Amino acid sequence: xxxxxxxxxxxxxxxxxxxxxxxxxxxxxxxxxxxxxxxxxxxxxxxxxxxxxxxxxxxxxxxxxxxxxxxxxxxxxxxxxxxxxxxxxxxxxxxxxxxxxxxxxxxxxxxxxxxxxxxxxxxxxxxxxxxxxxxxxxxxxxxxxxxxxxxxxxxxxxxxxxxxxxxxxxxxxxxxxxxxxxxxxxxxxxxxxxxxxxxxxxxxxxxxxxxxxxxxxxxxxxxxxxxxxxxxxxxxxxxxxxxxxxxxxxxxxxxxxxxxxxxxxxxxxxxxxxxxxxxxxxxxxxxxxxxxxxxxxxxxxxxxxxxxxxxxxxxxxxxxxxxxxxxxxxxxxxxxxxxxx
Amino acid sequence: xxxxxxxxxxxxxxxxxxxxxxxxxxxxxxxxxxxxxxxxxxxxxxxxxxxxxxxxxxxxxxxxxxxxxxxxxxxxxxxxxxxxxxxxxxxxxxxxxxxxxxxxxxxxxxxxxxxxxxxxxxxxxxxxxxxxxxxxxxxxxxxxxxxxxxxxxxxxxxxxxxxxxxxxxxxxxxxxxxxxxxxxxxxxxxxxxxxxxxxxxxxxxxxxxxxxxxxxxxxxxxxxxxxxxxxxxxxxxxxxxxxxxxxxxxxxxxxxxxxxxxxxxxxxxxxxxxxxxxxxxxxxxxxxxxxxxxxxxxxxxxxxxxxxxxxxxxxxxxxxxxxxxxxxxxxxxxxxxxxxx
DNA sequence: CAAATAATTTTACGCGCGTAAACAAATTCC
DNA sequence: GGAATTTGTTTACGCGCGTAAAATTATTTG
Numbered sequence: 165x166x167x168x169x170x171x172x173x174x175x176x177x178x179x180x181x182x183x184x185x186x187x188x189x190x191x192x193x194x195x196x197x198x199x200x201x202x203x204x205x206x207x208x209x210x211x212x213x214x215x216x217x218x219x220x221x222x223x224x225x226x227x228x229x230x231x232x233x234x235x236x237x238x239x240x241x242x243x244x245x246x247x248x249x250x251x252x253x254x255x256x257x258x259x260x261x262x263x264x265x266x267x268x269x270x271x272x273x274x275x276x277x278x279x280x281x282x283x284x285x286x287x288x289x290x291x292x293x294x295x296x297x298x299x300x301x302x303x304x305x306x307x308x309x310x311x312x313x314x315x316x317x318x319x320x321x322x323x324x325x326x327x328x329x330x331x332x333x334x335x336x337x338x339x340x341x342x343x344x345x346x347x348x349x350x351x352x353x354x355x356x357x358x359x360x361x362x363x364x365x366x367x368x369x370x371x372x373x374x375x376x377x378x379x380x381x382x383x384x385x386x387x388x389x390x391x392x393x394x395x396x397x398x399x400x401x402x403x404x405x406x407x408x409x410x411x412x413x414x415x416x417x418x419x420x421x422x423x424x425x426x427x428x429x430x431x432x433x434x435x436x437x438x439x440x441x442x443x444x445x446x447x448x449x450x451x452x453x454x455x456x457x458x459x460x461x462x463x464x465x466x467x468x469x470x471x472x473x474x475x476x477x478x479x480x481x482x483x484x485x486x487x488x489x490x491x492x493x494x495x496x497x498x499x500x501x502x503x504x505x
Numbered sequence: 506x507x508x509x510x511x512x513x514x515x516x517x518x519x520x521x522x523x524x525x526x527x528x529x530x531x532x533x534x535x536x537x538x539x540x541x542x543x544x545x546x547x548x549x550x551x552x553x554x555x556x557x558x559x560x561x562x563x564x565x566x567x568x569x570x571x572x573x574x575x576x577x578x579x580x581x582x583x584x585x586x587x588x589x590x591x592x593x594x595x596x597x598x599x600x601x602x603x604x605x606x607x608x609x610x611x612x613x614x615x616x617x618x619x620x621x622x623x624x625x626x627x628x629x630x631x632x633x634x635x636x637x638x639x640x641x642x643x644x645x646x647x648x649x650x651x652x653x654x655x656x657x658x659x660x661x662x663x664x665x666x667x668x669x670x671x672x673x674x675x676x677x678x679x680x681x682x683x684x685x686x687x688x689x690x691x692x693x694x695x696x697x698x699x700x701x702x703x704x705x706x707x708x709x710x711x712x713x714x715x716x717x718x719x720x721x722x723x724x725x726x727x728x729x730x731x732x733x734x735x736x737x738x739x740x741x742x743x744x745x746x747x748x749x750x751x752x753x754x755x756x757x758x759x760x761x762x763x764x765x766x767x768x769x770x771x772x773x774x775x776x777x778x779x780x781x782x783x784x785x786x787x788x789x790x791x792x793x794x795x796x797x798x799x800x801x802x803x804x805x806x807x808x809x810x811x812x813x814x815x816x817x818x819x820x821x822x823x824x825x826x827x828x829x830x831x832x833x834x835x836x837x838x839x840x841x842x843x844x845x846x
Numbered sequence: 847c848a849a850a851t852a853a854t855t856t857t858a859c860g861c862g863c864g865t866a867a868a869c870a871a872a873t874t875c876c
Numbered sequence: 877g878g879a880a881t882t883t884g885t886t887t888a889c890g891c892g893c894g895t896a897a898a899a900t901t902a903t904t905t906g
Contacts, residue, residue, distance in 0.1 A: 239582055248579075284560075558892055
């Protein structure tokens with residue numbers, strides 16, 4: 165136990181019988197000191213339970229050991245899952261992840277960017293709001309801080325990691341067309357480039373099959389996708405405006421709202437007999453398994469997106485080289501067949 | 506625009522024609538300097554876009570302006586919502602919120618606590634993991650940092666803010682018993698004190714009505730409540746072990762899993778004719794509105810819990826007085842009637 | 847308008863640590 | 877076992893800012 169309070173590195177160096185600069189070196193990289201020295205420090209560490217002051221460290225280092233993570237909406241389980249994985253990887257790599265959420269608001273995104281900027285982080289992993297992002301502000305940020313974007317491909321930063329919407333949407337359009345009436349497409353609110361890409365992917369996939377695409381746009385700009393799906397669904401069903409009995413929603417949250425609408429209107433969703441509607445989504449959100457009926461969807465590869473984002477960032481950070489070009493990586497999804505379609 | 510890069514306060518004081526200590530004073534409290542001085546600083550601020558270095562600030566202040574927020578599971582929409590509100594309030598009050606999530610793991614909770622500790626925050630708002638929390642570690646933390654607990658009432662810190670499980674469970678037990686067969690109770694995994702409290706609340710409420718309580722416990726210790734609800738639900742339904750056709754789950758996520766089980770087993774959930782089962786939850790999670798059928802539940806007052814937690818903390822922080830006793834505040838919920846029960 | 851009060855400037859120090867340079871000691875090599 | 881090499885120590889400075897005390901200036905009061 166701590167037989168004495170250790171206020172700073174000076175004192176800690178004293179009680180462990182090592183000079184302060186060497187102790188400092190140890191904390192920056194334990195393997196950079198001699199084995200015997202390392203042991204003595206670690207014994208003292210057991211005994212006195214001292215930790216260097218983070219603020220003092222970061223003030224003096226040229227490059228801090230912090231990594232900024234910024235997501236548009238932490239309440240979205242997709243981001244919650246990704247963040248969890250990213251945080252873990254950062255910690256394992258000896259970095260200190262700091263999480264910000266824009267909560268769907270441009271103002272908060274800018275705030276986070278400013279705060280992050282003044283933290284002088286080693287790097288940043290950003291999933292931008294998208295359409296409502298302040299591009300200029302983000303560029304200014306990325307000029308000083310190595311930045312990897314994910315999920316939403318704004319043309320900012322050193323690299324992008326996301327999912328291959330053309331592959332994944334193609335997959336599910338094929339499946340739906342093969343097993344029943346070809347799907348119409350209910351768009352998510354146009355909050356980011358994925359919205360547009362998925363729509364285009366749907367169009368191409370349909371045309372490739374020689375089918376006529378039917379796209380249903382939603383005007384409202386909201387992150388509350390379930391509500392959007394519900395309201396649009398109610399409108400479409402009650403006014404008999406659905407061009408197909410198969411509905412592909414551009415993400416799971418939208419699909420869940422849509423299914424709620426179908427339920428409310430007395431339409432049974434599924435692919436069995438007695439079902440009036442098939443509904444499918446995209447992303448395989450953690451709770452899609454638990455809807456009634458369980459949602460057929462395409463999974464995004466959470467782990468690989470998270471891992472590759474972090475690896476890419478650390479690659480840039482640790483070599484110190486800003487990559488040339490701007491590598492974009494897209495991971496494919498896999499079909500997740502459940503009861504809804 | 507920035508006609509010149511301002512590296513530090515010294516330079517900024519120079520270009521704005523004010524002495525550095527006064528500028529420093531301004532950043533600590535803009536209203537503490539003369540109006541005319543304030544204007545000159547703010548004009549310079551427009552022109553040069555300078556921000557004090559956060560690390561240097563926090564190194565020197567006795568009390569930093571950071572506030573730690575620690576939740577057990579950020580992917581849970583309850584916490585995501587609470588956090589959103591807490592963050593906003595902190596920012597408005599001039600504090601800098603730092604978010605940590607334990608992701609259900611004791612090790613990560615301790616890590617977060619350690620990191621937070623070394624940050625010397627002005628205060629902390631903590632929703633502990635509960636049963637698996639390292640109480641001793643948390644006490645050590647709370648000894649140095651003013652800490653307000655919420656959601657899960659471990660006997661640590663200066664105060665607690667949460668919901669009144671007895672009131673809310675009472676409410677829904679009354680409702681369910683009045684409108685149909687009295688409910689049995691499916692427990693959430695015993696991860697925290699709320700689990701136990703809700704069970705007791707159910708028991709009391711039933712006995713008060715002169716009814717026999719039926720409690721179904723789940724053994725597994727998991728934060729993936731939906732899956733727990735699904736598995737337990739399947740077991741109970743398929744083995745005909747349900748003591749009542751009305752099921753009260755101790756939270757919404759569990760209820761959603763349970764409804765998925767009912768669906769899978771071909772049991773229709775709801776209160777209309779042709780329905781075999783009524784299912785209700787607790788919390789009014791953001792997505793409970795969108796289940797099929799929409800979930801009947803009791804809402805927790807997100808806003809008031811968040812606000813009161815922050816107010817309590819700032820009350821302690823700003824007076825500098827650790828409150829005597831350990832005030833506990835419980836907010837009541839309101840019944841949210843939907844189709845599931 | 848002089849005195850009292852408030853706000854600002856000057857000066858100076860300290861926070862806890864990174865880091866560079868010169869030197870000393872320990873380790874490795876032949 | 878002496879030279880070359882690695883590893884540590886000493887010494888010294890700087891980072892960007894908070895903050896205290898004393899001196900100065902501006903504002904308010906009677």
